[in-house]
Amino acid sequence: MSSELNNELPLLEVKGLKKYYPFKQGLFSNKVGYVKAVDGLSFSVNRGETLGIVGESGCGKSTAGQLILQLLEPTEGEVWFEQRKLTGLDQKELRKVRRDLQVVFQDPYASLNPRMKIEDIIAEPLRIHGTASKGQVRDTVIELLEAVGLSQHQMNRYAHEFSGGQRQRIGIARALALKPKLIVCDEAVSALDVSIQAQILNLLKRLQKEYQLTYLFIAHGLASVKFVSERIAVMYLGKMVELAHRDDLFTSPKHPYTKSLLEAIPVSHPREKKERIILQGDLPNPANPPAGCSFHTRCPLAQPICRSEAPEFRQAASGHGVACHFPL
Incomplete structure (x- = not known):
């Protein structure tokens, strides 16, 4: 198959994705039903696109992101990345694919190890996956820090020494370390002040062009989703109720x-x-x-x-x- 045709195919495809959590009641903890966190989600994301997912808290949008990243095992459905089925892969194969799938979490403090220096936090993916030699790791960390608007002089500090916006920049730098193709931004600006949100959103848009990234942008703020997304999906109680181009x-x-x-x-x-x-x-x-x-x-x-x-x-x-x- 030609590379030209590959570029026309979706980077990510989600087909009938479901995640049900059983709940129990009574003296003997009998199963009485299921919480349908995600209930039959289907969509695709094109290469270089940003798809926004919005909805009220509890609608299942963050669970959907974790299912796509294979951090949770789906009850039913399939996730395809570059025409490769991710659901059902063994851990060895999944580890290889995870280089191309990264995440930026909502809480920039909780997602960073407080006992590790920033240099080690950003370098950790490089060392685990062996994508850079020992001599290249430090140079790559410096390059990533500068890409997100931080300085190499800050790399020996700990997470608590940074502001919320700076910590989120560190999280973004870590997500970029393995040169991924898709980044799931799970409420990536929700915990930040409004002025800082604008800076991070502008940073994400700039990095998308520079690193040829594709985003799945999960949020409950429609203004931020409109700013970064080409298409927007609206979720309600685990289901998609509308999907359209941003302007439509x-x-x-x-x-x-x-x-x-x-x-x-x-x-x-x-x-x-x-x-x-x-x-x-x-x-x-x-x-x-x-x-x-x-x-x-x-x-x-x-x-x-x-x-x-x-x-x-x-x-x-x-x-x-x-x-x-x-x-x-």
Whole structure:
């Protein structure tokens, strides 16, 4: 197969991905059901693209990221990376693939070993995978620190000596160490101040061009997702309810849940007003999700069919997909 054709194929494909956690009750801890953290997720990510995944806390977006990275074993479904099936690989084969799959975590302090100097934290992947000689490791660490806006004079410090934004830069440098093809940014800016968020988002966009990276950007802040993503997927109770190009999603949302999320974004002028879809009730218990459409208990547009029949995810020729019986 020619390299030209390979470039046209998705870098990452997720097919029917599910992750169910059994829960038990009673004196004898009998299994009574499952928490459906991820329930039938399917999408693809093109090479060099940023796909944003948004949704409320508990919707399963971070679990989806861990399943893709094979940090969790899926209950069902497949993950394909460069036309290679990752699900089911043994640890030896998976270790080779992990050089191309890296992650930037939400908490930049908890993800860094407080007992290790920054030089050792960034160098650790290089030493584990043996991708650089002993003499090259230090030069590579310096190069990575400078790439993320830090100095080689800081490499002998510990994580607690840095600010939150600087720690996240260190986490990004570590993720870049093995020259990956895909980076999962799991709430990578959520724990940072707004001004620092902007700096990290700009850094991620610059590094994407310089290192030819592909991002899966998981977040609950729509503003940050819009800034970095070409396409955006919206999740609700473990399922994808809408997937579209960034501009299409923001100008013409098809799912009532997506529309409610967009309308919750604060307006820039105090006199500017919006017609809002007000969600009813609280997020349902994922251990006992509603029958039919999982969103119908909060949807002001719900009809009888929504309570009995789950909508199929349908994708138009434009690439705009939605799971709703009565799309907007």
